[in-house]
Amino acid sequence: MSTQTIEVRVGSCELIGKVLSFDLLPVTDELPPWEAGAHIDLILGDDLVRQYSLCGDPADKTRYCLAVLLEENSRGGSRTVHETVRPGAVLKIGAPRNLFPLVPSEGPDVLIGGGIGVTPLIAMAHELGDRNVPFTLHYVARDPAFAAFLQASSFADRVQIHDRSNPSTSRPDLSSVLQGIGRGHVYTCGPVALMDGVQEAALALGLTEAQIHREAFSALPISGGETFEVLAAKSGVRVQVGADEPITAALARAGVKVTVSCEQGICGTCVVDLLEGDPDHRDEYLTEDERTDQIALCCSRAKSPLLVVDL
Structure with missing residues (x-):
């Protein structure tokens, strides 16, 4: 967890389907700058700290934007956010930390997110748009809760939604999704199976490891090791x-x-x-x-x- 704690005030809040989108505004000093791919610690209690990707436009220095999905099997974080985050509430957060940055590119770049893994890619879409870099964002989910959120964005015309709520619907053809990427980059975040599939398809098309970027929202499992x-x-x-x-x-x-x-x-x-x-x-x-x-x-x-x- 970040050692720097920042006090913020909740600005606007909007519930879009199962996703609560809200702005965090500075209480005193300006918010630290950040780049697409960054996340913050949201301190919800003495023993309840959760990490959420910033999904606003990094060019907007006045606010941080979060979008939190209410998960059915919540361990307390998303449920607490949905129950307590309201306009005017004062919260504490950690400073932004980025392990998933964008790499300078002329594109076209491809963003592929699964489930809640789409959130850091939303900020990337904003930043790539600001840079005039061509891109497409593919959102893959069995419960496409972020669909309405993405369709209301400024880059909705570059979004492709792959709704897998129907068991008969197959995963998108990743080779087709990545065709024509050339010297661009691919960024993927979500379930390990999806990210592995993206990496395999990209390598098969001749992309280098340096062109493939991924971030998981949980660690590798600890089971199956030695004592x-x-x-x-x-x-x-x-x-x-x-x-x-x-x-x-x-x-x-x-x-x-x-x-x-x-x-x-x-x-x-x-x-x-x-x-x-x-x-x-x-x-x-x-x-x-x-x-x-x-x-x-x-x-x-x-x-x-x-x-x-x-x-």
Whole structure:
């Protein structure tokens, strides 16, 4: 989670289908600048922090825009947003963080989002439009809750909606979607199966790895690994971590508490310094440079028999 906390006031709110769209305005100072692909931490309570992609126009420096889908199996975040976010409410957020930036390109670029993974692509569509870069945005979903939101956007003429609510409807032909991309780039966010399919189709068409960009909204699963040990250096506690057990749970059994929030490897709350060992990073938060000496304990595993962490 970002260490910088910013106080904001909710501006306009609009419920479009199951999606609550709302603006966040500065209470005092100006909001930090951001670029398409960035997300923020939305602090909803002492132990409830959720990450949402900014989906407004990055050229608008006066506000942040979020669009939150009310999920049927909500773990508390989307439900709390829909129940409590109202015009005038004062909230706290973290500063924008971007692990999914746009790369300079003359296009045409292709944006492919599945489910809630479409949200960072909305900001990309705004930014590409501002740059006059040709693009198309493809939205794939079994419950296309963001369809009305996209159809009301300024770039609606560049949106293609692939409604998969009918079980007989097949996934879009990704090879056809990516035809003619040339030196452009493809950006995809959503379920792993969709992103893997996009990557496979792009590589088959001759695109390079550098032209393919993806972001997941959750970490890789922790199941299916080997057992290993973790030593908390400061406390001297050494524990065995089970094959299907988070490191945080193993440490908690031994009395070493680690603060967690999303428990999906995307917020950074449980990140600590790594002192020794070979980690198997499964988070979506740390950059490659940060992974040299840090680890997200809620989801990561080990390639070595022992990890030593600064706890």
